[in-house]
Structures are given as C-alpha cells and as structure tokens.
Amino acid sequence: LPDGVGIAHLPNQRHKIVSKRGAKFTLMVCGESGCGKSTYVNTLFTSGIKDPKKLHLRHTKQTEKTVEIEITKAELEEKNFKVKLTVIDTPGFGDYVNNRDSWMPIVEFLDDQHESFMGQEQQPTRAGIIDLRVHACLYFIRPNGHTLKPLDIEVMKQIGSRVNLIPVIAKADTLTPQDLAKFKRNVSRKGGERALLICLTHHPSITQILDVIHAQGIQIYSCPIESDDEEVTSTNQRIMDAMPFAVIGSTEDITIGDRTVKGRQYSWGVAEVENEDHCDFKKLRTLLIRSHMHDLISTTEETHYESYRQTQMETRKF
C-alpha cells in the first residue's frame, strides 16, 4: 500500500491548492458502550499516529465508562503537507430503558456541526472558522449476535443519512462458542496465524450485517474504486471488500520471538492488531488516513453538508 497521507497523492495542481491551507479531518466513533470504541481510538494513536493532544479529559464515573464526548487532536505530516486530525470519542449507549436519550445527543452533535459551519459561512469575515463537521463515523457493532440489533439499525439509519458511515465489527478476536470451536479445530489442523483469518471470513455475522444494512436501506460509505492506476484500483477494491471492517483494539505491546506487536494475548496465541490475517485494522486505517481521506472530506462537503444546507434553506423560506 502507498505510504503517507492520501492528499499528497492528489494531482499536482489540486495538491498545491489544498496543501497551502492544509486539511482538516474529523473522525467520530460511536456504538454501544463496552464494544471497544475508546480502546480503538487509543490504539489508533499508538500505531501510526504520534503525539496526540487530548483536549477534553475524560470524565469517568466509577464504571470508567466514557460519559461525555472526548476530543483528541493530532497532526499528520507528509512531504510538508499537514493534516489536522480530530478524533471524537462518544459515550456509548444501550444501557438504558429509553436508549433514544443516549444516542440522540450524538445525532444532534452531527447536525450541530453542520449548523454551526453554515452560520459561520454566512458571516462576512470567514477567518477562524471552527469546523468540526464529521468526515467519517465508525459505527461499532458488537460481535455477539448473528445480526444487527434493532437499536443498531435505528442509530445507523440516523447517522448514515447525515455523514459518511463506516460499519465496524468490534473485538474481532472474540468469537461465539461455535466460531471459537471452529477456530480451535483450525488451529490444531493448520496451526498458526492463518486460522484466525479463516474464522473471520467464515464468521456468519459478517455477510449478514451487510445484508441487513442493504435490506434496511442504511446508507453507508462507499468509495470510488476505479482509478487510472491499476494498483490503486486493486487497493481500493481490497479495502472495500473488507467492509464491514473487523477490528481488534489493544495498546499492549506483546513480544513474539523477535517482534513486538500490539495485540491481545490468549492461551492459544496472540491476536495482533496490525496483522492483516487477524483483522482489518490496517485496511481501515489506510482508508481513513491515506487512500480515502480526500474522498471522505469532499463527499462530506458536497453530499452531506450540501444536503443539510439545502434542507435548512427550504424550511427557513417559510
């Protein structure tokens, strides 16, 4: 895969225009509580993205659950081209009788960012615009059932109609008892790391999730795949084929022989975050901060923000 930030690979002229002012990229994670969102964000900032600055410290209750939106910023740089990355971690939902109260604030936050940008855009001076419009929202799906829960469907519909929604299967290393049994058989027969991949690709929920997403009319991000460069086309294809991305989160360093990796230690071995045979963490990171960052930014501007703006203009006429 090509290295570096995707925007640096833009055609020259466009690159010059964009690189003058740099780019801003805002990523949000959401989903039920306890499914690994905060761990994923921390993992992202310990593998590939350095020196994050935490703006809002997490307010933790005794349960250590994230109870308010937490923002982490970092700067990515490549060939003198800067990207200001903002990651928004949200409180989980799913613990309450009335879950609407827990996920509505997240949906409102997305609308608020569009609203606030629209307000600032209409001001005569545009210097110092604060723009927290979300370019990609990762929706974490718990790997326990065989399909999406009604709550997931409801929230994903809301999010997908507002921003680029990317479904993620959380905790790819935890499998149902059947999958685990299958996995163990694979381990003893084939041995080693490939077994986990075999389990993941045969995980029944993976194709079912996409089926439900399509049947329910949930809008998810789909990127352009065709490119003049054959290599880029095949990279794009490989990345999109992995949707919904199965991820493993961990900030723990584990030594395997002479390698040190981020992963989760089990009696049968290590589930490695950055091993493509174990999960799609790397593919998702490539999509977000390299290959499709520019597409995520421009579709946010041209599709999602534009549709918000038009709807608002229509309703305000009356």
Ligand code: GDP
């Ligand atoms: P959040 O509520 O969605 O932010 O979830 P957290 O990131 O706080 O994680 C909840 C629990 O799941 C913690 O005990 C994590 O260590 C664990 N966890 C997070 N990611 C993974 C993963 O990929 N695999 C496994 N097995 N556990 C995970």
Ligand code: MG
């Ligand atoms: Mg959390």
